[in-house]
Amino acid sequence: VPTVYIPTLLRAVTGGKSAIEVDGATVRQVIDNLEQLYPGIRERLMDQGKLRPNISVAVDGEVTPMGLLEAVGPQSEVHFVAAIKGG
Amino acid sequence: MKTQEYSVIGTRPIRHDGADKVTGRALYGADFQMAGLLHGFILRSPHAHARIRRLDTSKAAAFPGVKAVMTADDFPQVPERLVDLGEGDTPLSYARGNVLAQGKVLYRGHAVAAIAATSVHVAEEAADLIEVDYEVLPCALTAPDAMREGAPILHDDLKTKEFGEQTSRVSNVAEHFRHVMGDIDAGFAEAEITVEREFNTATVHQGYIEPHNATALWNNDGRILVWCSTQGAFVVRDVTACILDVPVSRVKVTPMEIGGGFGGKIPVYLEPVAALLSKKTGKPVKIVMSRKDVFEGTGPTPGSYIKVKIGARKDGRITAAQAFLAYEAGAYPGAMVGPGAMCVFAAYDIANVVIDGFDVVVNKPSTAAYRAPGATNAAFATETVVDEIAEKLGMDPLDFRLKNAAKEGTRRADGPKYRRIGCVEVIEAMKKHPHYAAPLGGPNRGRGVAVGFWFNVGLPSSCTISVTADGTVNLVEGSTDIGGTRTSIAMQAAEVLGIPAEDVRPTVVDTDSVGFTAVTGGSRTTFATGWAAYEAAQDIVRQMKERAAKLWETDAASVTMERGVFRAADKSITFQELAAKLDQTGGPVVGRGAVNPRGVGGSFSGNIVDVEVDPDTGKVTILRFTAVQDAGKAIHPSYVEGQMQGGSAQGIGWALNEEYWMNGSGTMMNSSLLDYRMPTALDLPMIDTVIVEVPNPGHPFGARGVGEANIIPPPAAIANAIYHAAGVRMDRLPMNPPAIMEAIWKQRD
Numbered sequence: 001v002p003t004v005y006i007p008t009l010l011r012a013v014t015g016g017k018s019a020i021e022v023d024g025a026t027v028r029q030v031i032d033n034l035e036q037l038y039p040g041i042r043e044r045l046m047d048q049g050k051l052r053p054n055i056s057v058a059v060d061g062e063v064t065p066m067g068l069l070e071a072v073g074p075q076s077e078v079h080f081v082a083a084i085k086g087g
Numbered sequence: 088m089k090t091q092e093y094s095v096i097g098t099r100p101i102r103h104d105g106a107d108k109v110t111g112r113a114l115y116g117a118d119f120q121m122a123g124l125l126h127g128f129i130l131r132s133p134h135a136h137a138r139i140r141r142l143d144t145s146k147a148a149a150f151p152g153v154k155a156v157m158t159a160d161d162f163p164q165v166p167e168r169l170v171d172l173g174e175g176d177t178p179l180s181y182a183r184g185n186v187l188a189q190g191k192v193l194y195r196g197h198a199v200a201a202i203a204a205t206s207v208h209v210a211e212e213a214a215d216l217i218e219v220d221y222e223v224l225p226c227a228l229t230a231p232d233a234m235r236e237g238a239p240i241l242h243d244d245l246k247t248k249e250f251g252e253q254t255s256r257v258s259n260v261a262e263h264f265r266h267v268m269g270d271i272d273a274g275f276a277e278a279e280i281t282v283e284r285e286f287n288t289a290t291v292h293q294g295y296i297e298p299h300n301a302t303a304l305w306n307n308d309g310r311i312l313v314w315c316s317t318q319g320a321f322v323v324r325d326v327t328a329c330i331l332d333v334p335v336s337r338v339k340v341t342p343m344e345i346g347g348g349f350g351g352k353i354p355v356y357l358e359p360v361a362a363l364l365s366k367k368t369g370k371p372v373k374i375v376m377s378r379k380d381v382f383e384g385t386g387p388t389p390g391s392y393i394k395v396k397i398g399a400r401k402d403g404r405i406t407a408a409q410a411f412l413a414y415e416a417g418a419y420p421g422a423m424v425g426p427g428a429m430c431v432f433a434a435y436d437i438a439n440v441v442i443d444g445f446d447v448v449v450n451k452p453s454t455a456a457y458r459a460p461g462a463t464n465a466a467f468a469t470e471t472v473v474d475e476i477a478e479k480l481g482m483d484p485l486d487f488r489l490k491n492a493a494k495e496g497t498r499r500a501d502g503p504k505y506r507r508i509g510c511v512e513v514i515e516a517m518k519k520h521p522h523y524a525a526p527l528g529g530p531n532r533g534r535g536v537a538v539g540f541w542f543n544v545g546l547p548s549s550c551t552i553s554v555t556a557d558g559t560v561n562l563v564e565g566s567t568d569i570g571g572t573r574t575s576i577a578m579q580a581a582e583v584l585g586i587p588a589e590d591v592r593p594t595v596v597d598t599d600s601v602g603f604t605a606v607t608g609g610s611r612t613t614f615a616t617g618w619a620a621y622e623a624a625q626d627i628v629r630q631m632k633e634r635a636a637k638l639w640e641t642d643a644a645s646v647t648m649e650r651g652v653f654r655a656a657d658k659s660i661t662f663q664e665l666a667a668k669l670d671q672t673g674g675p676v677v678g679r680g681a682v683n684p685r686g687v688g689g690s691f692s693g694n695i696v697d698v699e700v701d702p703d704t705g706k707v708t709i710l711r712f713t714a715v716q717d718a719g720k721a722i723h724p725s726y727v728e729g730q731m732q733g734g735s736a737q738g739i740g741w742a743l744n745e746e747y748w749m750n751g752s753g754t755m756m757n758s759s760l761l762d763y764r765m766p767t768a769l770d771l772p773m774i775d776t777v778i779v780e781v782p783n784p785g786h787p788f789g790a791r792g793v794g795e796a797n798i799i800p801p802p803a804a805i806a807n808a809i810y811h812a813a814g815v816r817m818d819r820l821p822m823n824p825p826a827i828m829e830a831i832w833k834q835r836d
Contacts, residue, residue, distance in 0.1 A: 044251030079502035082425025086609020087350025
């Protein structure tokens with residue numbers, strides 16, 4: 001099962017848990033399943049069906065261009081990180 | 088492909104645009120001319136914070152030669168939504184409000200109204216006739232100022248967000264980031280030495296030499312044609328369409344050559360205004376900013392307040408690190424504190440970390456990206472503290488860094504583990520460099536080192552390649568050429584096709600003529616657009632194999648291609664020979680490549696710098712400067728070196744002289760290049776470069792972006808060198824003579 005690492009400021013929603021094993025074949029499914037466990041977490045991560053503007057998702061150490069559609073495997077690590085901009 | 092197999096990658100061909108650039112034939116936005124062209128001028132706010140009570144443009148509109156006047160009220164007032172500014176979404180009201188102020192001005196230089204006239208002089212004169220009744224408000228100019236209780240509030244509806252949660256309190260703090268890893272208290276308890284310091288860095292500008300410019304024609308058929316200087320033509324297209332509330336297909340943007348950007352030419356300022364003035368007049372309208380406009384009206388990089396605390400054992404292992412970063416966003420949210428918070432300890436493997444970052448709006452121009460945005464400020468703080476700890480432990484500063492260096496598998500405080508990175512290799516290259524062991528050769532001299540990390544980005548890119556009958560190819564791409572990217576992209580196609588780089592003609596085209604391509608920024612262009620060119624070239628090879636097979640009446644699967652020669656059984660034909668036979672084998676061959684790549688490889692960089700500090704004046708002279716950077720695989724080593732030297736020069740300016748020197752009411756007092764002191768060739772020694780190559784496994788040729796990481800270490804390396812020369816630890820940027828003398832006097836007292 002993929003492991004989702006919960007950003008520090010979201011841990012109030014997960015009762016302080018920093019890493020949660022949750023099912024899902026894509027990032028979207030993982031978030032949907034997290035929502036079942038911790039109602040309200042989806043709204044913190046998503047707005048209007050998209051990841052919030054300043055949030056990116058990294059799967060297995062890499063920020064993915066696919067966002068919510070990125071596939072995750074059973075051993076995957078999923079992190080929500082600040083969006084990176086460049087000059 | 089393995090490195091030794093490359094015939095083009097890693098060589099140094101002459102850049103394709105070189106002749107046009109050095110002979111002055113290259114066309115920049117200000118060169119653009121059209122029949123019936125009108126000239127625009129932007130009226131800007133004289134106040135840093137004020138409510139606009141009344142705005143009367145009637146006298147200006149009646150001035151002879153004036154053809155149109157506009158304000159924010161002329162923009163379509165469409166409902167709030169998010170708009171992609173090139174590297175992320177922002178509310179439309181912020182993007183539009185920064186182009187022309189609506190109701191309130193938030194910084195000195197904020198655009199208030201625009202005029203189109205027969206000449207720029209007429210437009211400027213008429214601007215004096217625009218009557219604006221301002222209710223001047225108190226201003227907040229630094230992050231600590233804007234965060235204090237009772238500070239003037241810039242946006243009445245802005246409430247602090249904490250990872251998607253909007254708190255209830257109206258504030259100048261737009262966003263709070265926090266990263267926690269391990270047990271910070273236990274980490275500091277384990278430390279045998281702890282150093283905690285506070286730092287302040289000034290607002291600085293990217294300092295591109297070419298001012299912003301835009302010409303727009305709202306054509307009779309309803310299409311909006313734009314010619315401008317930008318790092319991202321598609322961003323200009325999309326933002327202009329959004330602000331003017333037209334479909335993106337109605338806007339065509341042609342990027343002209345660009346005289347520098349460094350992140351500052353990603354935001355859109357002039358294009359929607361020029362377009363709307365064109366609609367009002369029926370004529371093309373051109374607007375060119377003055378240097379003062381550029382300083383006061385475009386996005387510099389954030390000033391910041393940073394506190395860093397690091398603890399280590401006597402054996403040199405860092406046990407804990409804590410950082411507080413408050414970055415000035417300028418007038419609208421979006422300071423680069425998120426990346427800054429992710430980079431602040433990114434060079435180190437530390438088990439116990441707490442990082443807090445605050446995005447704070449202040450009454451200064453809305454900030455924009457600047458090479459590795461957010462990372463230079465953060466590294467200045469961290470690398471100064473790291474140097475102090477190494478000194479107190481009696482350790483060589485590079486050995487101390489090596490002992491704690493991040494490597495593949497190291498988990499950063501923001502969560503993800505590193506893939507293959509070159510932090511250790513960069514530090515080892517610094518240690519091995521003759522500069523590091525060379526004698527300093529005189530009094531008041533010191534040597535400093537520092538390292539830095541930048542993520543780089545991917546983002547979408549598109550290319551097409553068409554084969555010409557003489558065996559050359561035309562490569563069409565959408566990345567504005569900064570730093571020789573035409574050539575670094577063309578080289579990747581040439582390598583695949585087995586032809587010389589000179590036989591690829593790269594052209595940067597308008598937004599109608601190539602698939603979507605994101606900005607030339609984030610050190611992505613050689614990586615991502617180069618990858619699109621690689622894919623397009625692979626497509627060409629596939630089709631050319633089919634043509635050879637047709638010629639030889641065989642199966643395409645039996646045809647191979649190596650170094651530009653196609654073979655099957657005992658037959659062979661060169662790329663050039665086959666290109667001459669396209670008509671008879673099926674017609675033109677056009678290849679396409681479109682990517683939104685994964686595999687972005689971050690880059691580490693490091694500096695060794697020697698300085699001499701005049702103890703009587705505080706003037707710092709850079710005696711020797713060595714820049715080391717991991718390029719993954721250097722596609723064109725000269726351009727990698729050029730990026731390293733350019734980033735170093737800008738980092739030196741940021742370190743020693745550059746700052747928005749503001750008076751108490753928010754007016755920049757040095758808004759000219761005479762007074763905003765960027766380093767010139769006379770201020771700098773030759774910047775020696777060492778390219779480290781730790782191939783990025785995520786890219787076909789192993790490339791990592793190289794445009795940004797080089798600006799990160801210079802201020803910290805110079806601060807450390809100043810300490811070793813003059814005995815004072817500098818805690819603010821710029822470290823100009825007054826700042827250094829103040830530190831020296833303070834120490835003497």
